[in-house]
Amino acid sequence: MILKALDVITICVPPALPAALTVAVVYSQSRLKHLRIFCMRPSIINVAGRVNLVCYDKTGTITEDGMDVYGVIPSVNGQFVTSSSSSEQIPASHELHPVTSVLDVISLDGSGNLLIGLGVCHALSEDKASEKKRKPDSETNLVDTLRGDPLDVKMFEFTGWGIEDKEMGLFLYPPKDQQSVTKADSIAQVKLYPFSSEMQRMSIIAQLSKFNSESQLRLFSKGSPEVIASLCLHQTIPSDLEMVVQKLGSQGYRVIALACKNLSSECDYHLLSRTSVESDLEFLGLIVMENRVKPDSSRVVKNLHGVNIRQVMITGDNLNTAVSVARQCKLIPASDKVVKVYLDKSQTQRSKVSAIGFKTLQFEDQEEQNSSGSSSLLSKEKTKQKSSGYHFVLDGKTYYALDFHYPDLLSQILLKATVFARMKPKQKSSLVQLFSRLGYTTCMCGDGSNDCGALRNADVGISLSEAEASIAAPFTSNWPSLTCVPAVIKEGRCALATSFSLVKFMVLYSMIQFISVIILYSINSNLSDLQFLYIDLVVITSLALVMSRTGPSDLLAVKRPRQSLINIPNITSVLMHIILAVSSQLFAFVFVRNFNWYQRMSGKDEFSAETFENSAVFAVSIFQYVFVAVTLSKGAPHRARVISNALFVFTVMTLSVINILILFQWPDFWTRVFELQVLNTEFKLSMTAMLCLLLILTLLTEFVCERESWLCSSREEEEQCVQLRDLYSTLTAYQYWPPEGESISRDLRGNLTRHALDD
DSSP states (O other): OHHHHHHHHHHHSTTTTTHHHHHHHHHHHHHHHHHTTEESOOTTHHTTTTTTTEEEEEIIIOOSOOEEEEEEEEETEEEEEEOTTTTOOOOOOOOOOOOHHHHTTTTTTTTTHHHHHHHHHHHHEEEETOOOOTTTOOOOOHHHEESSHHHHHHHHHHHEEEEETTTEEEEOOOOOOHHHHHHSEEEEEEEEEETTTTTTTTEEEEEESTTSSOOOEEEEEEHHHHHHHHHHGGGGGGGTTHHHHHHHTTTTTTEEEEEEEOOOOTTGGGGHHHHHSSSSSSEEEEEEEEEEEEEHHHHHHHHHHHHHHHHHHEEEHHHOOOOOOOOTTTTTTTTEEEEEEEEEEEHHHSSSSOOEEEEOOOOOOHHHHTTTOOHHHHHHHHTTTTOOOOEEEEHHHHHHHHHHHEEEEEEEHHHHHHEEEEEEEHHHHHHHHHHHHOOEEEEEOOOOOGGGHHHSSSSSEEEEEESSHHOOOOOESSSTTTTTTHHHHHHHHHHHHHHHHHHHHHHHHHHHHHHHHHHHHHTTTTOHHHHHHIIIIIIIHHHHHTTTTBBSSOOHHHHHOOSSSSHHHHHHHHHHHHHHHHHHHHHHHHHGGTTOOOOOOOSSSSTTTTTTHHHHHHHHHHHHHHHHHHTTTTTTTOOGGGGGHHHHHHHHHHHHHHHHHHHTTTTTHHHTTOOOOOOOOHHHHHHHHHHHHHHHHHHHHHHHOOTTTTTTTTHHHHTTTTTHHHHOOOHHHOOOSSSSEEEEEEEESSSSEOOOOOO
16 A cells, blocks of 8 residues: 555656656757757756847947948048148038048048058958968959958958068058058058957057168057047047047947057067057047948837837947937837936036936937927926936946946936947946846847857847857857847747646646546556556657647737746646546546446456446546647747647647547457456447537636736736836836936935036
8 A cells, every 4th residue: 555655656746847848948949040040058048038128239239240431530730621621620510520531531631640540550360271462452352361350351441452461470551542641662560459348449560661761660549539539649639529429429320539659660669568658649530430230120129129128239339329329220219318327527526426417318300309399398397207208328437437336326227228338348247237136037139259248147148149259148140130039039938838838737647647546546446557658658758749849929929928837827727627637537437337337346456457437537537638738738929829830730639539549449459458348338428528528628727827817917027026116116206207407426425416417
């Protein structure tokens, strides 16, 4: 008796559950591979089904990887100049400065250093494997001969220069029509200070030579305009530099500044430190890069917005450029307000602690709407109060100040922040972690080495590059498009829903078999060995293997799948199915005894399977497994329709036919194999009617349990994001939020104070 009791305990534990879940993940991984998305950590697939926040890098992710050089804006003697006259200063107005082509630069006086900087300030090298030497005026495709950053390749290609990698180093050759301007026929790179995401710049020391005359050493630096300007002599910086950069950025252009410095030919440049050499530079001008938004980006952003998945941009680029791209790809709808969060220097001087200012940015399309009519003071107050159509944008310096001095305020800002610009790699990583601590399930999509930390720390990381980023990210897409993001989320939701269905199926399988054994134990009977083998090996194994082959739905649903297996709908569903299993098996157990031909089996060995009760209970239970599998394999909203899984449909039909043959005992082979007693036709037809009713009740039970309105399962979402809910409640309670036209600082006592911004 003790051994039989132990057998019952083992029946309650489904041993095939881990294998079934593993098979489900393998199917998901295989489907992603067909989409050219490779998964290095399959366990993350289920996590992707819970994503409610997607973070994007900008360049190469939302926008095209390769940029086109739109032109340059030269600076001579601290003034931006046009191509028409070297002495004509461009007026400091709100109009965009004329952008000069590289050919027009040749006609400008004093523009030689700008041309040299364009041609020499890079970290390119010649691809020796191609065995192609590019000379000036050569028709050889430059892209095929150079290795390095695509941005550097585009800039170098823009100059039309030649390049040759010799044993002595890399030599660069200006075309003949530019040698009179550059005053050099060959230039050698002698020392490279590589680009650093932390420093936001790179530098090169070049040696210029002119027809075997005395050579000159010159340093060239390029990087973000604000960083390069901080390294230049004040008198060489145009007074309207900030306005020009902001205007170009607001139109979606990427702006890179270029500067230079003459070095003594007698100095030992090998011993020069980077800090000492990158100082007192001469500002040469701006390089304007055109970075187009990928065709799929706007569509993906719109689709994810439609299913309530929040999306933000985290980039190292200029804030104005990032905001412009965000508006182009609809990360920020055109009708929504954009509130810039920045360091207010005036209030910082008063409080001796970094003050945070809030300023609403104006755009041309919004200015046209505002100019159509003037709003009253009351309408302005209503717009200001509890506004939901606004987005915070900030840069890395502001983020650092908020994180250090105003952690509580930062949490509130993050709820509505959409663009983070000039973010360093460590800041990207910490921001992703902070989103996770707030209660978001984050997905990071990037393509560069500066995204590695964020890709590693995100709950789900998707790399669009096969370089360094692919090592840090669990997902790597060979197709550099944002379409991989909804594909991973759809597959994650499908895998999550499939995993929960498999767990419920395996639990119900154990409970149905447990009920059969307990009922038969009451009359000293049990299932035969072949009956156990048929149920475990044929029915359960085949169903568990093919259930998980159903693919994801074509469309993302607004509501995410349940995040936890232990919730009211799932528990209610399992309990209701158990009640149906007990009721149907007890009905068969009792019903078979009401016929005249029924005989109580006596004189048999203890726990014999050759009883009428065994035959009735076994015939009903094998249908219950199939009914439960069909019920739990429903497609919508996260999986495709059941009929799309042809192998599952075939398996169900095959098992149904076999079960019908067993029930009606056609032929007698089934009676001998499974040690069944012969049942008459009336009982078989009655069981058929009861099984049809059982199928309807099983489907209806699952349908009712999926109706979440009366089961209050929406509480699950709230419980998982308690901190998010509290933060949103706090913001809703504020009378005026966001604090437009104000700044927030911390006084000497640590209290937050609010001030009106200085005009």
